[in-house]
Amino acid sequence: xxFPDTVLLDYGSGGKASQRLISELFLKHFDNATxxxxxxxxxxxxxxxLAVSTDSFTVDPLFFPGGDIGSLAxxxxxxxxAMLGARPMYLSxxxxxxxxxxxxxxxxxxxxxAEASRHAGAQIVTxxxxxxxxxxxxxxxxxxxxxxxxxxxxxxxxDRARPGDAILxxxxxxxxxxxxxxxxxxxxxxxxxxxxxxxLNHMLxxxxxxxxxxxxxxxxxxxxxxxxxxxxxxxxxxxxVIEEKAVPVSDAVRSGCSFLGLDPxxxxxxxxxxxxxxxxxxxxxxxxxxxxxEGRQACRVGTVTEDHPGKVVLQTPIGGKRLLDMLEGEQLPxxx
Amino acid sequence: xxFPDTVLLDYGSGGKASQRLISELFLKHFDNATxxxxxxxxxxxxxxxLAVSTDSFTVDPLFFPGGDIGSLAxxxxxxxxAMLGARPMYLSxxxxxxxxxxxxxxxxxxxxxAEASRHAGAQIVTxxxxxxxxxxxxxxxxxxxxxxxxxxxxxxxxDRARPGDAILxxxxxxxxxxxxxxxxxxxxxxxxxxxxxxxLNHMLxxxxxxxxxxxxxxxxxxxxxxxxxxxxxxxxxxxxVIEEKAVPVSDAVRSGCSFLGLDPxxxxxxxxxxxxxxxxxxxxxxxxxxxxxEGRQACRVGTVTEDHPGKVVLQTPIGGKRLLDMLEGEQLPxxx
Numbered sequence: 001x002x003f004p005d006t007v008l009l010d011y012g013s014g015g016k017a018s019q020r021l022i023s024e025l026f027l028k029h030f031d032n033a034t035x036x037x038x039x040x041x042x043x044x045x046x047x048x049x050l051a052v053s054t055d056s057f058t059v060d061p062l063f064f065p066g067g068d069i070g071s072l073a074x075x076x077x078x079x080x081x082a083m084l085g086a087r088p089m090y091l092s093x094x095x096x097x098x099x100x101x102x103x104x105x106x107x108x109x110x111x112x113x114a115e116a117s118r119h120a121g122a123q124i125v126t127x128x129x130x131x132x133x134x135x136x137x138x139x140x141x142x143x144x145x146x147x148x149x150x151x152x153x154x155x156x157x158x159d160r161a162r163p164g165d166a167i168l169x170x171x172x173x174x175x176x177x178x179x180x181x182x183x184x185x186x187x188x189x190x191x192x193x194x195x196x197x198x199x200l201n202h203m204l205x206x207x208x209x210x211x212x213x214x215x216x217x218x219x220x221x222x223x224x225x226x227x228x229x230x231x232x233x234x235x236x237x238x239x240x241v242i243e244e245k246a247v248p249v250s251d252a253v254r255s256g257c258s259f260l261g262l263d264p265x266x267x268x269x270x271x272x273x274x275x276x277x278x279x280x281x282x283x284x285x286x287x288x289x290x291x292x293x294e295g296r297q298a299c300r301v302g303t304v305t306e307d308h309p310g311k312v313v314l315q316t317p318i319g320g321k322r323l324l325d326m327l328e329g330e331q332l333p334x335x336x
Numbered sequence: 337x338x339f340p341d342t343v344l345l346d347y348g349s350g351g352k353a354s355q356r357l358i359s360e361l362f363l364k365h366f367d368n369a370t371x372x373x374x375x376x377x378x379x380x381x382x383x384x385x386l387a388v389s390t391d392s393f394t395v396d397p398l399f400f401p402g403g404d405i406g407s408l409a410x411x412x413x414x415x416x417x418a419m420l421g422a423r424p425m426y427l428s429x430x431x432x433x434x435x436x437x438x439x440x441x442x443x444x445x446x447x448x449x450a451e452a453s454r455h456a457g458a459q460i461v462t463x464x465x466x467x468x469x470x471x472x473x474x475x476x477x478x479x480x481x482x483x484x485x486x487x488x489x490x491x492x493x494x495d496r497a498r499p500g501d502a503i504l505x506x507x508x509x510x511x512x513x514x515x516x517x518x519x520x521x522x523x524x525x526x527x528x529x530x531x532x533x534x535x536l537n538h539m540l541x542x543x544x545x546x547x548x549x550x551x552x553x554x555x556x557x558x559x560x561x562x563x564x565x566x567x568x569x570x571x572x573x574x575x576x577v578i579e580e581k582a583v584p585v586s587d588a589v590r591s592g593c594s595f596l597g598l599d600p601x602x603x604x605x606x607x608x609x610x611x612x613x614x615x616x617x618x619x620x621x622x623x624x625x626x627x628x629x630e631g632r633q634a635c636r637v638g639t640v641t642e643d644h645p646g647k648v649v650l651q652t653p654i655g656g657k658r659l660l661d662m663l664e665g666e667q668l669p670x671x672x
Contacts, residue, residue: 008665008666009665009666009669010664010665010666012558012666012669013558013559013663013664013665013666013667013669014557014558014559014563014604014663015558015559015563015662015663015664015665015666015667016662016663016664016665017664017665017666018558018559019567019662037493037494037495038494038567038571039419039420039493039494039554040389040415040416040417040419040420040554040555041387041388041389041416041417041419041420041422041482041484042387042388042389043385043386043387043420043486043491043493044384044385044386044387044388045384045385045386046384046385046386047383047384048380048381048382048383048384049379049380049381049382050379050380050381050382050483051377051378051379051380052377052378052380052426052428052461052462052481052483053376053377053378053428053462054428054429054430054462054463054464054479054481055430055464056430056431056432056464056466056479058432058466058468058472058473060472079376080376080377081376081377083375083376083377084375084376084377084379086377090388092388092389092390092481093390094390094391094392094479094481095392096392096394096477099669125388126388126389126390127390128390128391128392128479130392130394130670131666131669132394132474132669132670133669133670135471135474136394136396136473136474136670137394137472137473137474137477138468138471138472138473141432141473141477143390143392143430143479143481145388145390145428145430145479145481146377147386147388147483148377150379155379157373157375157379158373158374158375159373218376219376221350222348222349222350222351222354223349223350223351223354227350227351231355231374235374268350326351326352326355327349327350327351327352328346328349328351328352328353329344329345329346329349329351329352329353330344330345330346330348330349330351330353330467331349331351333345333348333349333435333467333468333469334466334468334469334472
């Protein structure tokens with residue numbers, strides 16, 4: 001490779017240096033027939049209904065236990081597409097790079113994106129690269145937009161929860177949030193924590209296809225489980241009752257949270273989903289989720305009710321109840 | 337509106353403050369049934385073939401004569417989609433906002449995006465907002481990704497130029513580039529310059545439909561006309577001959593460029609297209625382009641040839657020839 005040690009402004013110029021960056025870095029790793037055409041737009045032979053979702057990733061640090069900004073940018077977007085019961089097929093990738101970023105850092109991120117997109121089964125078909133002067137952006141921000149084919153006639157949506165439905169989680173809460181927070185603060189715990197960043201699309205598609213009726217799918221990212229459940233309760237105009245002790249939290253996250261005075265229910269997750277299914281499909285849903293690596297610890301955590309519409313109530317282990325409110329402000333910026 | 341004077345980190349949290357920002361700013365201005373659902377992804381009933389394109393906008397300053405980062409983010413992406421002979425229909429909008437940005441600035445940009453997208457006939461159906469701490473980004477960056485329906489069985493593409501084809505421009509060169517440069521340097525010219533930022537999709541769709549055979553459409557943005565022509569010549573593996581005096585340049589841009597020692601053929605444009613059509617469709621193409629406001633000054637500037645494949649040759653007014661090379665490095669960062 002004929003690149004200098006750091007990314008220069010020239011690489012975002014649209015001129016020869018840009019061309020080299022595109023062909024020797026992006027095409028090398030993202031290689032596919034659609035992207036390789038290098039037209040202003042990618043042409044896709046895709047017939048809907050389609051799900052489309054966009055996300056910008058500004059996570060700090062760029063690399064963390066369990067992932068990096070590149071894999072996170074793929075997982076975050078394919079997961080959002082999958083939440084509508086869609087198969088993520090195509091991705092765009094737009095990078096904003098700070099002048100002076102080590103070239104090896106950029107290449108490591110690109111390689112990680114390539115691997116994560118292959119694993120998710122989605123192609124990166126179009127992109128954009130801007131290089132901005134030192135100080136105009138902190139190191140590297142990535143936007144991905146995903147496009148998927150909806151696989152069911154009645155896709156899961158936030159307003160489709162029904163009274164009596166079972167509320168499931170696909171795994172433990174708080175891993176990503178606590179990992180980023182501890183990296184940023186330079187904290188080390190006895191049991192190391194690791195981000196749960198993962199592509200859920202294969203598992204969720206299996207769920208939608210094998211269980212049939214899946215009313216709601218949503219990933220509890222920024223704001224955590226508490227905030228996301230409140231969003232769904234509001235959209236569906238129903239109440240949710242959650243058993244606090246049923247919510248899976250790893251020992252490492254539990255002890256880290258109690259050390260820092262944090263509630264894992266408000267911490268971000270990047271490889272977990274909330275699934276709301278009719279009570280009679282509960283066993284089938286759990287069996288399906290648990291048959292996938294990403295869903296081994298899937299479990300039921302609560303029930304949808306007609307009481308207290310728009311509110312989430314937590315049943316505490318000592319028999320009490322408390323309102324589980326949305327996160328109000330910012331717990332930790334640049335978590336994703 | 338119940339917002340403070342500046343954007344706080346809380347507005348990117350995913351919590352209550354984010355919800356207010358979304359409902360009271362974005363939904364208010366971008367209002368449409370798909371976006372209003374607020375699911376993780378937007379569902380679109382769209383059947384291909386599709387054109388999809390992504391672009392991040394980092395322009396500095398945010399507001400400039402002839403436009404702002406918001407309208408530019410719409411125009412840039414709908415134009416890229418239109419270059420494949422597609423009708424841009426849906427857009428995503430992902431904002432990265434610096435903590436402390438005046439709220440009135442954000443609202444002005446959002447209002448401008450709403451107006452530009454209405455004019456272009458494309459809906460903003462999904463989005464994302466990140467607020468990052470002061471210093472992690474310079475004011476405001478926007479990513480838009482566009483989705484369009486390809487309107488022709490033989491869409492224009494960069495490798496479809498043919499020997500003998502006529503090369504057309506839809507208008508003057510260099511307006512956007514010189515405008516941003518003069519704003520950044522605090523220069524004032526006798527005749528003020530203004531960005532040409534505009535949505536070309538209605539005109540180009542008319543061209544594709546009425547002229548039938550349009551071989552290549554591309555907008556000469558970063559790197560300007562010279563760089564973009566070189567890209568197409570390489571993709572088509574043919575030579576281009578351009579008559580220098582036929583290339584339209586406004587008096588204001590010409591005098592500004594000669595004052596600064598710049599070549600308008602390397603300056604960015606944000607509301608112009610290169611159109612390559614068979615010689616026999618030239619008159620029809622010019623008549624169509626000139627019937628639109630954005631194409632009043634459309635003219636032929638050159639011819640595709642089998643000589644010197646992959647190269648662009650400029651015929652100078654005094655009868656000479658010179659190779660018009662790609663821009664090598666960065667002329668002006670953050671032009672778009």
